[in-house]
Amino acid sequence: MTIREIAKLADVSPGVVSRVINQDPSLRISTTTRQRIESIIKKTGYQRKTSRYEIVILLALSQKRVSQDPYFSDLLQNILIYCRQNNLKVAKTIWLPDNVALAQLDKLHGVLVIGPFTTAAIKRMKRISNAFVLVDDNTSVPKTNQVKSNFDQITNKILDDFIIDHRNRISFVGGSIERINQSGKTWNNLIDLRLSTYYEWSKKHTLVPDIINVGLTIEDGKKAAQYLLNRKKETNYSFPNGIIALNDLIARGLIDTLSDNQIDVPNDVSVVSFDNLMVTKIKSPTITSIEIPTNELANAAVRLLRDQINHSLVGTNIITVPGDIIYRDSFPKIK
Known part of the structure; x- marks a missing residue:
């Protein structure tokens, strides 16, 4: 007896039968359906393969x-x-x-x-x-x-909320990643989906993209903040009032450095990042973050x-x- 044959007898998909056999905790089916499948498995004497x-x-x-x-x-x-x-x-x-x-x-x-x-x-x-x-x-x-x-959808949501909150000078702190070809070599730079979403959203809203390309650590976030602070001294540069950071570590270094330099977060500039790590809540101001499970x-x-x-x-x-x-x-x- 195969999984497909059991599925046909139980009037469910083979995938559902497989998940019942493997005791998948995320499977959501009625108690009646689960009992019907388990009864058929028992009656047919199906044995789960033990070889890995x-x-x-x-x-x-x-x-x-x-x-x-x-x-x-x-x-x-x-x-x-x-x-x-x-x-x-x-x-x-x-x-x-x-x-x-x-x-x-x-x-x-x-x-x-x-x-x-x-x-x-x-x-x-x-x-x-x-x-x-x-x-x-x-x-x-x-x-x-x-x-x-759904990085693209959720990035659009944050950007739209920035506009609702009257924040239209929005920077993106993070960078491109490398796309690997079939020879194991870098083929070209792939713009991260969050970054490409930000770029397309900016064009749609006739805003000039402001991308600060850095690494992924807290120190990189501090460097990005210092870069922004240095540019703030330029008369033709408008300091952002909204920032999306590629991850929480960048955001932590960014916010800490800005706060140390009398930039008020979130009143002067709001910051949103990704991953929802512990570093988002270890000190004030805590960080709004996207949790991707x-x-x-x-x-x-x-x-x-x-x-x-x-x-x-x-x-x-x-x-x-x-x-x-x-x-x-x-x-x-x-x-």
Whole structure:
């Protein structure tokens, strides 16, 4: 008896049966449906396979970038946790994979790809792989199972709220990241989705984009603040009254330095960042931040890959995990 046959008897999708078998805590079905599936599983004598499927995780990011960026670090750790829970053995984690590494993908049961890769690289990996899921990359490749966040929608929401709050001198502190091609080399700079959203939004509202390209640490945030303070001395430069920071660490360094130099946050300038780390609330002013649940991203990605390997996935699945705005001192919620 297969998962597909059980699904047909229970009048549900194979994916639902697979998630019941694997005791997926995020599955939301009625008690009656769950009992019907479990009863059929018991009557048919279905036995869950105990052999572990071997997969590989490919990252288009350096180990240094992941270690500096809590978002990607948390995402990777959660993926490893859910792999263990779903009987998937991570045979290898490959950073900035090259042609040699990509050529070996067909020897494993599945591949989890954490972007950003070029479209050509994604197509090649997908063609070689037995099962394939693209994680946290908004590149559009037809018929590709994908899990991503709604960075674009939530960035637009913050920018619109800035305008409602009469803040129309808006800067973006953060920078581009590198897109990796199928040879494992930098192909070109990929503008982060949040940054590209900011840029397009600025053009739409006939505002001049003001982008301060820095790294990802608190020290980088301090440098960005000092850069803004130096420019403030120029008579032809208008200091921002709204700032989006690429992550919380940048925002912490930025806000602390501005506050030390008599710039009032949020009255003079409001600041919003991403990740909702502990650093947002360790001191005043606390930081308004976007929480993207890496736990849910990881769970959905591993589940998609597992269901492909089990042949219980139907069609192409694109899952968007929404973020939440956690309002604090640096940009209070507009009443």
